């Protein structure tokens with residue numbers, strides 16, 4: 001029987017921080033990918049919770065306006081960072097997994113790709129649905145890209161629908177991470 005220190009040890013010949021246990025070999029994500037992941041996670045969870053709350057709960061109009069102002073500002077700032085995140089994900093191979101061909105590992109990979117696609121759709125449709133100039137924290141203002149209300153109405157519908165899909169994918173993603181943690185699979189470690 002292996003001692004715990006043998007069963008879960010740093011891997012010789014692997015990048016610093018690589019961890020191995022009996023079932024999974026993992027390489028951590030780069031520092032930039034970790035920082036971007038947690039920044040996006042915080043902003044997206046905040047925006048989903050407050051956005052849906054302000055839309056569905058009986059809140060004061062001033063609160064709704066404040067949520068809209070904060071969320072439009074925060075998520076507009078995410079757009080250039082999202083482009084950077086896509087480049088990093090494209091250039092740096094996925095954190096490696098010894099059980100790389102299992103169904104669950106491939107499913108997790110597809111969920112990550114779908115998360116990227118859905119984040120992209122939500123960000124782009126958010127901008128394209130704007131019927132007023134895009135004010136970012138009173139720092140600067142961008143013009144609304146489209147004037148035709150029929151077209152902005154279409155992007156508004158796609159924005160709400162893609163937000164629902166994003167919320168479902170995020171719930172699935174977090175449930176999968178919790179399940180791995182409960183089973184002792186070190187997926188969280190490579191994102192910390």
Ligand code: HEM
Nearest residue numbers: 044047048051052055072075076122123126127134160163
């Ligand atoms: C990942 C980024 C984003 C997330 C998670 C997000 C999420 C949400 C959510 C949950 C709502 C409420 C949905 C509802 O009315 O039922 C909403 C509405 C809205 N979003 Fe986004 N959004 C994002 C990006 C953006 C961007 C980049 C813009 C514009 C620059 C934007 C502009 C708006 C506006 C104006 C509304 C209010 C729509 C209304 O009053 O009916 N969003 N968003």
Ligand code: HEM
Nearest residue numbers: 037041044045089095108112115116170174177187188191
């Ligand atoms: C408390 C919330 C969250 C936790 C604990 C968490 C945890 C993790 C962990 C452990 C990984 C690595 C999984 C692996 O390599 O197999 C990961 C990857 C990932 N997560 Fe999350 N996550 C959270 C929220 C989010 C949110 C809100 C999003 C986006 C909407 C997101 C998007 C991603 C993506 C796209 C990846 C793939 C790696 C990358 O390119 O960054 N996560 N997450």
